[in-house]
Amino acid sequence: MTQRQCSPCKVCCEGWLTAKINGQLIMPGKPCMHMTDQGCGIYEKRPVKPCATFNCGWLLDPVNLAEDMRPDLCGAIVIIDRKWQGASVIRAIPTGEKIPRDTLERLMTISREQAKPLIFCEFIRGKDGFIGIKRIGYGPPSFVRAVETAVEPEDVFKL
Ligand code: SF4
Numbered sequence: 768m769t770q771r772q773c774s775p776c777k778v779c780c781e782g783w784l785t786a787k788i789n790g791q792l793i794m795p796g797k798p799c800m801h802m803t804d805q806g807c808g809i810y811e812k813r814p815v816k817p818c819a820t821f822n823c824g825w826l827l828d829p830v831n832l833a834e835d836m837r838p839d840l841c842g843a844i845v846i847i848d849r850k851w852q853g854a855s856v857i858r859a860i861p862t863g864e865k866i867p868r869d870t871l872e873r874l875m876t877i878s879r880e881q882a883k884p885l886i887f888c889e890f891i892r893g894k895d896g897f898i899g900i901k902r903i904g905y906g907p908p909s910f911v912r913a914v915e916t917a918v919e920p921e922d923v924f925k926l
């Protein structure tokens with residue numbers, strides 16, 4: 768199978784994944800200063816972490832994440848290669864305020880089929896832009912409660 772390519776998607780550079788790039792904080796509403804209409808403007812010199820080593824789920828798993836689940840098409844960046852509190856999970860981050868309902872339902876189906884709980888989030892909008900994040904768990908009730916009550920670094924520190 769041919770390896771998937773990002774283009775024309777570039778949503779992970781738009782700030783939906785909070786990160787520091789060359790000292791600049793990118794976050795919802797604040798895209799990377801190196802992003803251009805064609806993609807990364809410093810592609811050969813992009814930071815190793817997080818840029819060069821980040822693989823979204825759509826690139827990693829063409830079997831379960833169909834072509835139309837490409838993040839710029841489906842409205843969610845899916846991450847499948849991380850653990851949460853020691854457990855394998857699927858994580859999904861919207862490319863807007865919320866993940867579109869049909870995308871979320873497809874992710875819930877994958878979560879049930881793979882017996883892998885899902886953590887998805889919603890961004891909270893204030894009058895001057897996005898001001899917070901809400902994480903929601905999907906899976907066993909104890910997992911859902913744990914996600915609701917967990918405190919993550921970005922809840923405490925201004926990254
Ligand atoms: S979200 Fe995924 S497909 Fe889109 S640019 Fe980032 S790594 Fe590539």
Ligand code: SF4
Binds near residue numbers: 806809813
């Ligand atoms: S440096 Fe390039 S790859 Fe990294 S976030 Fe910025 S535009 Fe995207």
